[in-house]
Amino acid sequence: MKTHNTFVTLTLFFLLTGCSLGPASVLEPRRPSPELIPEQTEAESDALAKLQRGSRKDLEKEAPRTVEVEPMMPQYDPLDDQIVSFSMVDEDLQLILYSLSQAVGMNLIIDPSLSEEKRLVTLNLENLS
Structure with a gap:
């Protein structure tokens, strides 16, 4: 009987120990106290406002003037x-x-004063580009 009582007790x-709920930190996360919520909200709002101001400055930054070229x-x-x-000799x-303009296919305007007197020229052009 004593063994039976010991067995039942154990x-x-x-x-009972296996069915216990365990420590509170394991079961559910701790909730902040209601007194700290306004302070946390204000701190997070300030951080968000600072981030938005930085983003706004980056977006509204004036682009450098480009020089029109x-x-x-x-x-x-x-x-x-x-x-x-x-x-030609x-x-x-x-x-x-006139011959040069015909050879390259372009128009050439000659000053009228050039035609008044005859100027003789000797030329030898080879592979001129």
């Missing part, structure tokens, strides 16, 4: 893609300029 002891048009030299070779300058 069984009840283990059942006008694009430069590339200078086209029509003689760059033309290779010209011709030779004692020819009029006006005729040489």
Whole structure:
């Protein structure tokens, strides 16, 4: 009987200790006291306001002024893609300029004072670009 009482006592002891709720820190998180809630709310609101002010400053920051640079048009030299070779001996300058303009396919305007007198020129151009 004594063994039976000891067995029953131990069984009840283990059942009661196994079914106990355990410490409060394990079961549920601690709730802040109602007196601390306004202070926490105010601190979090201040932190949020500071973050929003920083974000607003970043968003409203004035962009640096850019200098307007006008694009430069590339200078086209029509003689760059033309290779010209011709030779003339004692020819009029006006005729040489006319032949050059015909060879490269461009218009050439000659000053009228050039045609008044004859200027003879000797030229030998080979692979001129």
